[in-house]
Amino acid sequence: MRSVRGVLDTIALALTAYYAVRGLVRPEGAGNLLFPAIAVGLYLVLTLLALYIEKPGSDSAAAGSGPPRDRAGTVLPRWAALVVLVGVAVIPVFVAAYTPPAERTASHATWYLGAVGAVLTIMCVRHRPISAWIGIAILGIESSWAIGVLPTMSLGFVGSALWVAIAQLLMVFTDRAYRDTARLAALQQATSAWQASQAVRRLERRRRVQYALAVAGPTLSRVIASGGVLTDEERTTARLAEGRLRDELRGARLLDDDVRDAIAAARLRGATVTVFDEGGLDDVSPEGLDEVRRELAQTLWHTDAPRIIIRSAPDPDVAITIVGRSAGGEGLTDEDDLQLWREIPRPRASE
CATH class of the missing domain: 3.30.565.10 (Histidine kinase-like ATPase, C-terminal domain)
Structure with missing residues (x-):
């Protein structure tokens, strides 16, 4: 689980760096970087929040133990999801506000379409799919207002929605695989316990039979050697031995x-x-x-x-x-x- 989480974090951070650079790289004469830096800084905060905020009292060392929705560090806290949604709603409006209308479809002005989609994908992976789709709806509405529906669809919104959809499918399949694995492990433990108990029972029966034969063996040998011709005392001993053998077995x-x-x-x-x-x-x-x-x-x-x-x-x-x-x-x-x-x-x- 740690290695998988590390790979996913690396990919997410790489995408974050890419969109941050897109938001900061601007053509000559496009104005100062104060407002773009604020927007990119807000995006970085949202990304780190979605990636690393865990529920209070959770222990990252326990990740991977328990049901999928109870694993430490897996479910994004509600307050964090709400903060991310608010930030997602702010970024497109803020970028559109400081970008001249003629430049709003340029690369440095549409970076938020993919960046916000990446944040919402992380949120979906953190088991907040409803919040992620609400964020996609907000992104679509605000970007359509800022640059139009067709540019929104062609400049990255479709890809962002597709990322969230794929993330949700992967989450569903992963959780199902985890439940199946946990169920299989439980069945294997139950089978091992049953096999161990049966082995103990067989060993106990074998010991009891050996004990009973040790007690009744001499008498049985005497019965065989005498051809069944026994004295009264020997008959009594044989009857007691036969009863004890039966008791040990039953x-x-x-x-x-x-x-x-x-x-x-x-x-x-x-x-x-x-x-x-x-x-x-x-x-x-x-x-x-x-x-x-x-x-x-x-x-x-x-x-x-x-x-x-x-x-x-x-x-x-x-x-x-x-x-x-x-x-x-x-x-x-x-x-x-x-x-x-x-x-x-x-x-x-x-x-």
Whole structure:
């Protein structure tokens, strides 16, 4: 952005110098340069005003960040645009006033047609297109009054209007390209974040499976080696290993050492424990997750329900729901079989 702005400023200053020289170079005997110098000086002030005045508090180092109309140094302040319009209205009248009628179509007397057009082009690039077109209308009316319509059209007014039109088209296309680039960058960031989260999830699942296999692996090897002929103690161990493997795959985020011990104790006394993690805990902080797991472990240690269902689901208020039922309870709406209903609240962000 800085390099582009520097190139545009250089072109604008070069044009400014050219029109300033045109306004000052006069034929021999054409009078003193006081009034032409005043007109050229006013033109230079307007050009610098349109080029470099920025909104209060804007930081030129931040140029290029944010939407096109919010970038520092891009939008010309309203007061500056108004001052430029007033100056644009003054210059043609002032030049016509100090130039003899017979010389008003000479090069040194029509320099303002291109000069004012250059200033208005800068104003359009600074995201003031309406003000620029108002200035073009003022320039056309005043120059037509001073030198006539046909000379106005042939001596530079058409070119000035064309510059403003091209500047507005470039502004529209540039802003659109900027918005498309910003949208593409946002999509790329979202895609990168999604890919990173998926990589973390795959890594976490791989670690959980490795952990579960490390726990259940010896028991599974014993089952295979014995051909399924196990003692009662080995069957119990195999049942616990199978349950732990299932828990690690279905509800890894609900588990820590205390929860695993509580679930194992419930299964040792003959209870059936089912764990489901259907999401909803991904945005919980590690501290909040530890608190939820601690409450879950305490609830499991203090229940003797034969069937226990532990479930987490996306809910704004509840982190985990624990349901305990009797051994014969089948229907989820059969309240006579319900022995435990515990909802662990979701930790707040401040926690």
